[in-house]
Structures are given as structure tokens and as C-alpha cells.
Amino acid sequence: MEIKVLKDILGANEQIAVRNRELLDKNNVFAVNLMSSPGAGKTNLILATIKQLKEKIKIGVIEGDISSSLDAEMIGKEGVPVVQINTGGTCHLDANMVSNALSNVPLPDIELLFIENVGNLICPASFALGEHKKVVISSVPEGDDKPFKYPLMFDIADVVIINKIDLLPYLKFDVAAFSQAIKGINEKVEIFQISCTTGQGIQRWVTWLLTQMSRR
């Protein structure tokens, strides 16, 4: 008799992530998994990007939170479709949560999907969702030592966005040392400096995003 062995949880997650990716590709939707510490600016980056691109491309959003739908409400006001996932205590999104959310996203009507993960610099790094790119936001007030303390998150990132650069005059944060630390972990990563408050650097980020989408 053959005994069937269940796949471990990461294996199962990986399989569902592949199916999510297939569904996204079939609908020609480019998906970005946005990760950061609490309050680093994930929602503000989505809002700033919508502002720049809403006349050019159709955007949708999946919002991940432990509880509350504050961010989803803010994004909904911009007139883009938004689906809320409340994890109810779980410290990250997983592929199955995103799969359920995707059935409520009007995929034929969008071209770019932001998936805002739970605010956490640790757990989300271990769970593929089916995204095309993983974007990590690290904000100036958090300090420039974060790559040394949370190496996995910076290792798996395709892009690191340094947000809140308008606060550089008031804080000790060495952009060059920070960037060098990230490159030491992950040579291929793209790094952008932005401020969602002043709009500085948003254009460069948006241009990168459009280039990635056009290359598919």
C-alpha cells in the first residue's frame, strides 16, 4: 500500500501561487506584491501611483490587513476596484488568501494589480502570492540598519523603495550606506528614492513600472 504524504505548507502555497500567476497572465494583469514595516507608506505609494497613472492604465488593489478596512476605503475613494483581505491575526498574506480575493477582482477590467501585504518586515517574505514583482518599501525614519536586521526581506525584493526622503534633513540616514548594504545582500535589486508627500521620485518609479508592464 502506498501512503500519500501531504506537501508541506510552503510547497502547497507555492502551488497556489503558480495558479494565481497563471490566472493573472491569462488576463494580462501585472501584479506587484508590496511589503514593508507598518507605516512605511504602502498605501500612500499606491495612492501616488494611481494619481500618476489612472488616466493611462486600469488599476486594481487587494488590501491585506490584520483587521480594519481603513486603507481599502481610502483607495476606494479614487474610483479603483479594491478587495479587502482581513487575516484576523495572521501576520502575512498567503497565496490561498489572494486566490480567494482574485475571484472578487474584475480581472478583465484591470492591467495593474497592487497587492498590499500586512505591515511586517519578516513573515511576508516567505510567502509567494503569484505576483510578478516583489517591492519592499523602507522608510527613512526606520533607520539605515534594516538590511542587516531583516536580510531575507531585502534578499527576495525585486525593488526597494526608500520612502519619506523629505524627512532626510531631520534624521540620521545614510542613503549611500543603506543602498550598499542592500546591494551586498541582493546585487540585482532596483532602488528608488521617493517621497509620497512631496511627489519627489514618483515619476521614475512609475516609468519603471510601465516599462516592466510593456516588456511582458
Added chain:
Amino acid sequence: MEIKVLKDILGANEQIAVRNRELLDKNNVFAVNLMSSPGAGKTNLILATIKQLKEKIKIGVIEGDISSSLDAEMIGKEGVPVVQINTGGTCHLDANMVSNALSNVPLPDIELLFIENVGNLICPASFALGEHKKVVISSVPEGDDKPFKYPLMFDIADVVIINKIDLLPYLKFDVAAFSQAIKGINEKVEIFQISCTTGQGIQRWVTWLLTQMSRR
């Protein structure tokens, strides 16, 4: 035949936490579990407290990090005993890790022990360590919506410290609304406003700490 059932992990953690607490009490050591998002100011609060109190009381520190010993090295320079726990990926300290660390802390030589948890506003809230007080630091740049988004952390806190108040002029952060949101979750919590950079509010925090220690 009686079948023994193992306690669930939280039950086991709770038991080890009780033993840690007994060991701390036997040695007359007051322990504070410091929790926050990455970069909210846990290490800076410890450094500011050491600066104020090192002539008055004997302080020790347990440093929790995923990897690196950057914070422990900074604290070691102040001449206080410090023990590093590297969790190797785990997103919170637990009572067993602290139990192992305590065997390396010179308990008879200290009166106040800071346990700096892993930077994470979710997972550490669920794990008692044997501490006397749970202190949560929330920094101004993270935004004033955090109690709604991470309610458990604010629910289990004895104290919430609003750090980086020197940045209030440059950011949208409603201290009154933030405090009201916390009190809505946790009526008994103490709230302090501080800046580790300017020293503002540190005296009031330190006075509270000494009062708690003298009441035991």
C-alpha cells in the same frame, strides 16, 4: 491506559514564562518587554534610559533580533551587561529563548532588565516572556492609524510610548486621536510622549519606571 496529551504551544510558553518570572522575582529584577515595529526606537529608548539611570540603578539588556548584533554592540558600549538572542528567522521572542538568555544574564548584579523584542507589531503580542510590564513603542512617522490596524498589540500593552515627537511639525499625526484610539482598546494603558533624539519626555518615563520598581 491513560494517554498523555501535550500542552499546546501557548500553554507551554506560558509555563516557561511563569518560571522566568519566578527567577526574576527571586533576584529582585524588574523586567520590561519592549515591542514595536522595526525602527520605532526600542534600542534608542533603552540607551536614553541607561543614560538617565545608570548612576542610580543597575541595568541589564536582552537583545532580540532575527540576525545581527548591531543593537547589542551599541548597548554594550554603555557598560551594561547585554545578551543577544538571534531568532534565525522567527518573528518574535518566546519564553524559552528568554529562559536560555537569562542563564547568561548576571541577575544578582542587576535591578532592571530590558528585553528588546524582534521588530514586529503582530507576533510578539502573543508570547509572554515572564516580564513585569509590556511596553509598546509607536513612532510618529508610522501614522496615527496603527491601533486600528494592529489592535492586539495595543490591547496587551501596559504602556504605549509615542516616540519621535520631535517630528510632529513635519508629519500628519493627531496625538489626541491616536491616544483616544488606544484608550478605546485598552482603558488602563499609560501613554507617554517622548523623543529619544531631543530627550523630551524621557524624565517622565523614567520616573514612572522607578515608581513601578519601588512598588514591588
